[in-house]
Amino acid sequence: DTEVTQTPKHLVMGMTNKKSLKCEQHMGHRAMYWYKQKAKKPPELMFVYSYEKLSINESVPSRFSPECPNSSLLNLHLHALQPEDSALYLCASSQEGASGELFFGEGSRLTVL
């Protein structure tokens, strides 16, 4: 199984809503990533979890709250978002190692009204 599964595929939310994006992998990878991608732009790194601990936070606003409940799951909790947060949110995982390949999910497309 070389898949990273993201749910939901599409999400529409209001600025006062609380919602979550979910990501799951069963490849035994110990590093998991969240990226944000705006239209016609490259993916931008948001967070990295390594061995279930938050290792990198690329100065992301606190209205985005990541969580790694176990080594297979990664969540991104969303609260009080702005319309400019509308984007494709990509999850990825990799085996921590000398030349680990990054495996991506298909993304969750978020629209904030």
Add this chain to the structure above:
Amino acid sequence: DAKTTQPPSMDCAEGRAANLPCNHSTISGNEYVYWYRQIHSQGPQYIIHGLKNNETNEMASLIITEDRKSSTLILPHATLRDTAVYYCIVRGRTSGTYKYIFGTGTRLKVLA
């Protein structure tokens, strides 16, 4: 973080080789170069990676210059399905964790 620079767009005739350049002049000695592609807002797809030596797999070849300041991804016989955005990435490390920072990408259009 090492930055990468790529041309914004390229065209290639179907069946010909597509050569996509990437400049990564600030790369450190132990940082790998990765190439990914993304087709129409799907998740990025891994193509190939390398450190110093040239690499080849079933999808592509990666040529890294001796000083490691630039590299070229070669798709030997481009097909229409290779039309995509191609990203060159230098994998860095922060707090003991690897970071994959995407460059601006090259939009490759394969023409029939």
